[in-house]
Amino acid sequence: MRISASGKTRQTMGTFLLCLLLIIPGSATYSRAGDESKTLTEEEKIVHVLNRLGFGPRPGDIEKVAAMGLEAYIEQQLQPQEIPDPVMEERLSSFKTLKMTPKELAEFYPAPNRLRNKRQKLQAERPDEGARNSPQMEGESVPETTREMQEARRQMRASLQRIRFEFSEAKIMRAVYSERQLQEVMSDFWMNHFNVFLAKGLDRVYTTDFEENVVRPLALGKFEDLLMATAKSPAMLYYLDNWISTAPAEVMEKRVSALRNRLRSQRRKGTGGQQAERALLRLLQRAKGLNENYARELMELHTLGVDGGYSQEDVIQVAKCLTGWTIRAPRQGGSFQFRPVLHEDGNKVVLGHRIRSGGIEEGEQVLRMLANHPSTARFISTKLVRRFVADDPPPDLVDAASLTFEKTGGDLREVLRTLFTHPHFFSPKVYQAKIKKPLELVASALRASGAEMKPARHLVRMLAEMGEALYLCQEPTGYPDVASAWINTNSLLKRLNFALALASDRIPQIRVDLESAWPLFQQLRLPEPSAQQLEQTRSLLGQVGEEENQRGDLRPARFPKQVIASAFMLGSPQFQKR
């Protein structure tokens, strides 16, 4: 019995038993990675581009790209603003939190201590009423404020979930349906490069804004602009603690006492502006010194790379330059603000360059310098090649990308164009050589199977089980782009179960259209069971009773040949690769 295309025969007892039970893939064609063939066919090139610049082909995509020409398609993807995407807008319209500003999110989903402050204020102003509104329930030993706090905490958790799920569902929706595929890939790339953690405190109200208004719009622009925008985004300022990094405690104490004196004299004179001054005083009292967190990750993870040539002293100097870069009224979802009063004055030296004392300009100068540093060109290029080409970035592609990065002042569109037009981008060695990360697997499976989806929480949970909880990577490194991070016994099992659930329409809110997907599966040369093998399975299925049906497991009644075959194709090792 012939059991595999590779022609290997197995004669052990165990395998023989396996064969008896098996649907054996018929004319399976295997990955060409490692083949000696010189070049890819035109169709393979198209599949490659659809897999790398986007989240994989939908039924009909290969023909569409062939008709317009591969170069034209790449060029189009490099100009996302020119691609109309009306259907996407409509699909996203049901996500309420997606269009809300941080201010609105903070208003709708207040933090518990904000509620507490409100209550305390109310009680201070109208003690009687405050007391009257907080009757102790009979037998309830918990004081009212505690109970209220518990309720507020519960509400906050619920709101965090709501924001997280909506935002994650929207991300999957875009990966599946957006015509601007490259922009989505790049947006995801930068969201990991400039990782923030949605579950860290106020980042629940700032993360949506961060991707929607900072990262995605700049994803194909100048790196310097993107870096500057992330540095000034409340999401990043909060996540890496820069918003509370200030001049040293001694300096701040002096500033506080000077301000206090000024307030006193103003009060004697009865002049206005006191409220603002008091707010400032409160701020100063909380501000107590330098925090290195952002400065370190800025150089290690965002720009130079850990071996990019900086020292602990550079970390401290950069942190000093960035003191006073903070958030206006953070609990109300306010925006970036530079506060000179929190800034550490004086000249600094960063990477051997003198930075003249100059307020916000110091930090901006540092960011420009880092954005245009040769180490940064190399570091970003390496990461891009890893994402788009191979886990072990081929040096010639990294060289080419770095060169373009340096020549164009970090023009990301040009760097990508260099990559996508490089002959080695289409090397058979790299074809199907990347393992899809969970988001890529899920999005590509939905695309390939012509799925119609409504916002699907279940899918967000499945992604988390495969190891990619969207927007919840706690480490500032973001999620990695290499296979070894994503393939283990647990995640592989979840991938197979996802394929089985998807093909048999068991994922709530998602329906596949296998009839229209079938030709694509064949084009992709996924291993396909033979007719005889399918018949075998179906006759086995015929013996299954109603009980199985009731349990909501795979439903025999809904098992045409394509369902069974698709489940196996989407779970096949070939489909784990792109």
Added chain:
Amino acid sequence: MITRRIFLKNSGLALVGMGAVPSFVFRTVLAAPGDDQRKKILITVFQRGGVDGLSTVVPFGEKGYYSSRPTIAIPAPSSKRESALDLNGFFGLHPALKPLHGLYKRQQLAIIHAAGSPHSTRSHFDAQDFMESAAPGAKNTSDGWLNRYLQHNPDPEATSFRSVAMGTTLPRSLKGEAPTIALGNIDSFDLRAGSLQQQARSTYETLYDQETNSLLSGTAQEMFQAIDLLKEANPAQYRPAAGVQYPRGRFSQSLRQVAQLIKADIGLEVAFLDIGGWDHHVNEGGITGQLSNRLREFSQGLAALYQDLGDRMEDVLILTMSEFGRTVRENGNAGTDHGHANVMFALGGSVKGGRIYGQWPGLASEQLYEGRDLALTTDFRDVFSEVLVRHLGCSNTDPIFPDFQVDANRFKGML
């Protein structure tokens, strides 16, 4: 009971895939609990984010500790208020570690202070990498220290559950050529294909067996073996011992599952767990607060496992670690920044506990590492190697610690 079918299938797979000896798979499963052949087990716990060792095991005898930390210091032991739990008149445990205090007094908990990596990096990523690969400074080390232990100390009777990482991802410590299992939840570790179970299983197994990408094919093989073994051993039947309460939360629930795997005698030798949330740059807290909450889950979980396993702790060693300690001085935000040396715990029946190992470098300014951090007096590799040699009986340590001479004279003597 083991059916003939599964037995044969596994034998076949083993032959096809790895050239391993057939019929190895279930030997350990068959061994009755209490058998003398019971293996030693190592559970490693990684506290990711850099736990503040100075608030964990508090040097209350150091004046410098209190002057460096005006708002977050843990008070010296006192009967009048919540304070450190005295260990030896100089060090005390954070009060949230109360469940571990009892184990210390019963000589089951050894503490190694001022331990860690000699490398100066203060990057979480690099420091974790260096510790998990046991090769500080050598970034091209491709596999983890525990995996190298497995590779170079092969066990002919090993099952696919010889090493297990609890969680959705495989940690650096266990990455490498030796097969290892990542396990999200033992209760749902199977294909979900309803009536198609058998067909799905067979088809996928063949597809992946033929796959040329060894990461995919190798992982699939380990996965299917694990599914079979779990079905046979059914660890879910083991409930926590009477009166044992594991806290809620991922870490403690993972510990509960490790206990189930141990009770099921499934061949577990090395287990890995991690617990995050230690990177307290802001509002770290003292007696109460963020750090305290994390320490509480950490200690309650470990104590629950200890109680749950009962006598079996004779064979089990729990080793805890974190990538670096934190600054001696608190920062402007009532938190601490990335530092250097830290504290490690070793718990178990065979541990010479009730002692604090290592040399204390002191907290005076001139005694600090780079003028800001606790200095290092014990290389974490001395601790790792002592555990491998004295607990797991490892005789081949050279390949596990590149560019490092394992020397029994530097062992702490805790085992």
